[in-house]
Structure formats: structure tokens, C-alpha cells
Amino acid sequence: MLSILCGTFLLSCLIPYSSCSKTPIYILGLYPMTGDTWPGGVSLYPASQLAVEHVNNNPDILQDYQLRIALADTQCDGGHSVNSMFRELYNMSTTKVFVLGCGCSLSTIPTAAASHLWNLIQLSYSAFSPELSQKSVYPLFFRLIVPGTTFNLIRIAFLKYFGWKRVATLSLPGATFEVTIADFRVKAEETGIQVVVSETFTDDPTFQLINIKKQGVRIIYFSTYEPDARKIFCRAYHEGMYGSKYVWIIEGFYQRDWWKIRDENSMNCTVEEMRKATEGYFSIHVDALPEGDETKRVSGLSSHEYEVEYNEYVNYKANELLGIEEAPYGYDSIWTIALALHEADRILKEKRKW
Incomplete structure (x- = not known):
């Protein structure tokens, strides 16, 4: 690059x-x-x-x-x-x-x-967003993180490993998430996994979740930002769509304990209810700081040394950020x-x- x-x-x-x-x-x-x-x-x-x-x-x-x-x-x-x-x-x-x-x-x-x-x-x-990979539209754009479609290969392999054949998808509208979902549908169908229903919502996911429930789908992959994820899980709790009979696959870039945050998106659920709704979800994320890697990089620091310096730089409040x-x-x-x-x-x- x-x-x-x-x-x-x-x-x-x-x-x-x-x-x-x-x-x-x-x-x-x-x-x-x-x-x-x-x-x-x-x-x-x-x-x-x-x-x-x-x-x-x-x-x-x-x-x-x-x-x-x-x-x-x-x-x-x-x-x-x-x-x-x-x-x-x-x-x-x-x-x-x-x-x-x-x-x-x-x-x-x-x-x-x-x-x-x-x-x-x-x-x-x-x-x-995979949208940003279009060089004809974004000719001078580059990024350090892989596009979201890359993780679909892992999601499909995960479904195949457990032998799950029917799945539903849920996302926000727009290129940020819909392109990843569209790619997931193609890859799923190519491997014999049926995407029974694919829903989008803009504010309230209630109707979409009820429809997924009516279709009898228990494996659900959704792609949204964090505040909307809280909406989905709060609504899923009220619909009884949680526990051992349901598998939720979500994005991996949310902050630590994201489901505990109290805002207008989770006001109808207590922290305990959100804990029950989110328990056992799966997500995929790239580990930017491999544990135990002491290799010196171009900066002269190893991953561990960077972590120590960064924590000191932010007054030892890194875990709160x-x-x-x-x-x-x-x-x-x-x-x-x-x-x-x-x-x-x-x-x-x-x-x-x-």
C-alpha cells in the first residue's frame, strides 16, 4: 500500500x-x-x-x-x-x-x-463498509481494517460447523450494513444455507423481529451500530427470543459491556433483562494487540510496550475509554x-x- x-x-x-x-x-x-x-x-x-x-x-x-x-x-x-x-x-x-x-x-x-x-x-x-472498496468512487481511499464482507467467510464457516441450515438477517438500511448482509446472503446460499428472511429497520425493530419469530428461525445475524443493537436485544427479550433456543451473531466492534449502557434504546429493559437477552451471543473481531507478541515494530515498540505507553498517556484510564x-x-x-x-x-x- x-x-x-x-x-x-x-x-x-x-x-x-x-x-x-x-x-x-x-x-x-x-x-x-x-x-x-x-x-x-x-x-x-x-x-x-x-x-x-x-x-x-x-x-x-x-x-x-x-x-x-x-x-x-x-x-x-x-x-x-x-x-x-x-x-x-x-x-x-x-x-x-x-x-x-x-x-x-x-x-x-x-x-x-x-x-x-x-x-x-x-x-x-x-x-x-464494503462500499468503500469501490476504487472508481473512492480512488484515493485506503484503510487499515478489512471490509465487513471478509468476516462473512468466518460466519458461514461457523454456521456450517454446527450444521445450521436456516438463518435470518437484520440490519439498518444503507450501504454501511446492507452490502455486508447482501454478500452474506450470497455466500450462504452458495453453501446450502437458506436465508429464510432478510429484514431492515430504521427505528423500531419490533415488526421485523416478530416476522422472524413467525418464520421459526432461531439463528439470527444482525449488522447495526451499538445503539440499535440495544434496541434489538431489548425487543427480543420482550418477544422471548433469547436463551438456549436462539443463536445471535452480531458485529464485533462494540465496546466492552455495551449492553449495560442505559439510554433511550434500552429504557424498557433492565440491565438484568439485557444480560439475559444477550447471554451467549457470538461476534467476530480482529485482535489489534495479540497477547504475548513481543515483536518490535517499525515504531520500535512491541504490542505490550505500546499498551503500557498508551495506558500511561491516558492517565491509566484506558479500560474506561x-x-x-x-x-x-x-x-x-x-x-x-x-x-x-x-x-x-x-x-x-x-x-x-x-
């Missing part, structure tokens, strides 16, 4: 070399810092800032430049993300040479559709950008010699 990131269109973005001091290079950082959907920026942004410090203190990377992040809050919302991006790109006090983000596919899709018009590469640390499981991607994304810019700078200096 780095060879692509170092294309000639990037070379013209670098500010000319100054022999007096290091020249600041600004990355536009799009992070979901607030909002009801997934404010995971509270953990991802500190990880990125930690990486910026490590890059700037490394004598072998971008020796003539100082990396900086221009932070913009996307609220995990398409409208807010585009507005934040445009506002920062038109801010003439700083020139942005890269776009980093967004965290949610909802906000990444519209920004990635526009950022290339500024001839800017956009790198996301966590957007998983939303999105902590994805935080390492925030760190790695800065190093990816730094290495790309470093190589671009090397090529630019070579061209000056001509």
Missing part, C-alpha cells in the same frame, strides 16, 4: 524544506469525538497523538518536518463529517497534506467520496502516513537533484 500512497500527486503537497527549523505538516484528523452512535475518537485520537510524538522524536523519520493533527469531530454522522472536513480544508491558516479518518463508515463514505477532489489521500483507521479495542489502529495509521510522507520527501529531494 505504501508504494501507492507515495504517488507523485503527494509530492507536491509537502511544504518546501527550511534549513532553520522543522516545517510543520498537518494531517486533517476526522474522529468521532461526540455523538450517540459511536464516539470512539476518545480512545483513537490519544493513540494517534501518541504516535505523532513518537514519529516527531524519531531521528530517522521526516527529519526536516514535524507532524501535527488538525482535529475535527465527525460525531459519526455523514453531514457533520463533511461539514467538518470542508471547514478545515478551507481553513487557509494550515495546509493539510493527508486526511485521516473517519471512524464510522457512515461518516467515511461521504468524506472519501469528496476528499480525492482535493487530490488528498484519505486513510481510515476503522471504517469497515470507548473504542479502546480499536485504539491501536489510530496509532498505526499515523505511522503509515509518516512512512508514506517520508518516502515522498525522499523522492522529492531526488527530483531536486535533477
